[in-house]
Amino acid sequence: MLDQPTTPKLIYPDTPPLDNRSLQLRKLVLRAMVGGGRGHPGSALSLIEILRCLYDDILNIKADRPDWDKRDRCILSKGHGCLALYAILSDKNFFSVTELDTFCHFDSILGGHPERGKIPGVEASTGALGHGLSIGVGLAIAAKLQKRKSRSVVIMGDGEINEGSVWEAAMTAAKHSLDNLIAVVDYNKLQSYGPTKQVMDMEPMVDKWQAFGFTVREVDGHNVEELKKAFKKPPEPGKPTAIICHTIKGKGLPPAENNPTWHHKSRITPEQLEQLYQALEEN
Amino acid sequence: MRKTSLNSVTKLAKKDKRVLFIGSDLGAGTMDEFRDSYPERFFMEGIAEQNMIGMAAGLAMDGFIPYLNTIASFITRRCLEQITIDLCLHNLPVRLLGNGGGLVYAPLGPTHLAPDDIALMRTLPNMTIIAPSDAMEMQAIMQQTLDIPGPIYIRLGKGGDPVVFPKGGKAKIGKAMQLREGRHAIFIATGIMSHRALVTAEMLAKKGLDCGVLHCHTIKPMDEEAILAAASEFPLIITLEEHSRVGGLGSAVVELLADHGPYPRLKILRLALPDSFQKNYGSQDALLEAAGLHPKNIAKTLLNTMFGA
Numbered sequence: 001m002l003d004q005p006t007t008p009k010l011i012y013p014d015t016p017p018l019d020n021r022s023l024q025l026r027k028l029v030l031r032a033m034v035g036g037g038r039g040h041p042g043s044a045l046s047l048i049e050i051l052r053c054l055y056d057d058i059l060n061i062k063a064d065r066p067d068w069d070k071r072d073r074c075i076l077s078k079g080h081g082c083l084a085l086y087a088i089l090s091d092k093n094f095f096s097v098t099e100l101d102t103f104c105h106f107d108s109i110l111g112g113h114p115e116r117g118k119i120p121g122v123e124a125s126t127g128a129l130g131h132g133l134s135i136g137v138g139l140a141i142a143a144k145l146q147k148r149k150s151r152s153v154v155i156m157g158d159g160e161i162n163e164g165s166v167w168e169a170a171m172t173a174a175k176h177s178l179d180n181l182i183a184v185v186d187y188n189k190l191q192s193y194g195p196t197k198q199v200m201d202m203e204p205m206v207d208k209w210q211a212f213g214f215t216v217r218e219v220d221g222h223n224v225e226e227l228k229k230a231f232k233k234p235p236e237p238g239k240p241t242a243i244i245c246h247t248i249k250g251k252g253l254p255p256a257e258n259n260p261t262w263h264h265k266s267r268i269t270p271e272q273l274e275q276l277y278q279a280l281e282e283n
Numbered sequence: 284m285r286k287t288s289l290n291s292v293t294k295l296a297k298k299d300k301r302v303l304f305i306g307s308d309l310g311a312g313t314m315d316e317f318r319d320s321y322p323e324r325f326f327m328e329g330i331a332e333q334n335m336i337g338m339a340a341g342l343a344m345d346g347f348i349p350y351l352n353t354i355a356s357f358i359t360r361r362c363l364e365q366i367t368i369d370l371c372l373h374n375l376p377v378r379l380l381g382n383g384g385g386l387v388y389a390p391l392g393p394t395h396l397a398p399d400d401i402a403l404m405r406t407l408p409n410m411t412i413i414a415p416s417d418a419m420e421m422q423a424i425m426q427q428t429l430d431i432p433g434p435i436y437i438r439l440g441k442g443g444d445p446v447v448f449p450k451g452g453k454a455k456i457g458k459a460m461q462l463r464e465g466r467h468a469i470f471i472a473t474g475i476m477s478h479r480a481l482v483t484a485e486m487l488a489k490k491g492l493d494c495g496v497l498h499c500h501t502i503k504p505m506d507e508e509a510i511l512a513a514a515s516e517f518p519l520i521i522t523l524e525e526h527s528r529v530g531g532l533g534s535a536v537v538e539l540l541a542d543h544g545p546y547p548r549l550k551i552l553r554l555a556l557p558d559s560f561q562k563n564y565g566s567q568d569a570l571l572e573a574a575g576l577h578p579k580n581i582a583k584t585l586l587n588t589m590f591g592a
Contacts, residue, residue, distance in 0.1 A: 069345075115372075116373055117373070123344070124340075124344075124369075124373070125368060125372050125373060128364055128368050130333075131337050131364075131365065131368060131369055132337075133337075134333070134334045134335075134336070134337025134338050134340070134341070134365070134369070135337045135338070135340050135341040135344070135369060136341060137334070137337070137338045137341060138337065138338040138339060138340055138341020138342040138343075138344070138345075139341040139342075139344060139345060140341075141338070141341070141342060142341060142342050142344070142345035142346070142347060143345070145323060145324070145347075146345065146346075152341075164333075165333040165334060165337070165365070168331035168333055168334035169334045169337065169338070171329070171331065171334075172328055172329075172331065172334055172338060175328075
């Protein structure tokens, strides 16, 4: 039996308050949860600023041409965080925001994990963990072979990187000098059962990625300006980059923050949702 | 068969720039010609098979046709989830060349045997499964692998397998080949067992029993037309495979006939490996014989079935 979860020690206590854009994207997450009556809110809410930064400022993409061959490829390898991805993709007009209301419905394009070919802007079907980085490695090699400038960005969870396949992919990325590959870790320090420190401690996180041949950057994953800086900094030539984002699971919804019981929620009542909307407003 | 298959990949790479080769940690010297001719399309990625599949998926998403090669048991069993999701769900043109399907690695024991590869791959939507009989057929089939839109698993034999592929013959992926006409019964066989079916048929012919041989190099998609026609024409079908009796060719034939029957006068004899781990070593031939899959055992089983002991 694990101890009761404790609030992880954050190395970035000065995170700025969530601005309107961050709140607006969180409302879209809640909207999809209303539509589906379920979801992985905790896992999505730690991702919002990472995805917002990527889609607003970093990725070279065109919403009206999701298969444009020169685009950057972004894979949400922790597919259970898809509510955040759906929020930003709808916000960016990859599909209509009204699709969010159909989340997990029988004939929706938006399932509980994202699927390539169904959802414009989704590069790979993820959900089974530990697949995205290998696919990202393949995409990064393809870009080099085809002499494209496309980058390959793969977002993983801190629990996800328990998977051995992630480290197989990491070795391969370094071997092939994939400086067009960025591995992002959403380090919210809580996996499904409890704190990563107790379930499977991945520390020393920075040393691990460095030892596997990555240039490592560590940032406050809710500080948009810091994230932008980390993503905009050019890679070290010949080395893949890992960006370790210190985040808070459930960020922005006080009842969900740092609370493993909010990893996944089903049968959410309208009253609970109303409370969540109110909690957001109070940020 | 393995050498032919790998040589074919080099030839395909010459004519098509989309062709890549990815190996795990293969024997020294393997694919040297490919590596020397097309170094930028050659990858030897170490003992990390799961990654090899995902990486191939990424490359295929951007227009390449990766040919992967490693030991059949590792590629199918260890990487089942990667194959299911990265290749089959995405329906990507990645080719898996599995060394030593069935009992080829007899001396190395159960960790290296692949008596279940076809069963595992058969459950996957979008997957094409091919088990050629010999090197000649392998060559004919490899030529066609460029154009199939989804993933393909190809089971490689030991090498030096007797050639049954007719000279000047045509092998088409998805189409069974009638290797021998017959009147009394028909073997439906795959891989190297089609040769054993032919040998058995010759033995039985001397006893007045005339058996046909239908060779299914493609197990998925099945040539349903050919198998349904055989079920209508013959009172006895003998399925023959170097594979567990769970989930392989015999299962596929029985499933198809159950869906299309009834065939009230039809008897089906499924000859395959038992649903158990191999306890012995020795050679592929010795293990096949122990499982009753030597032509003389096959003939005896068949005669017992038709005429009683």
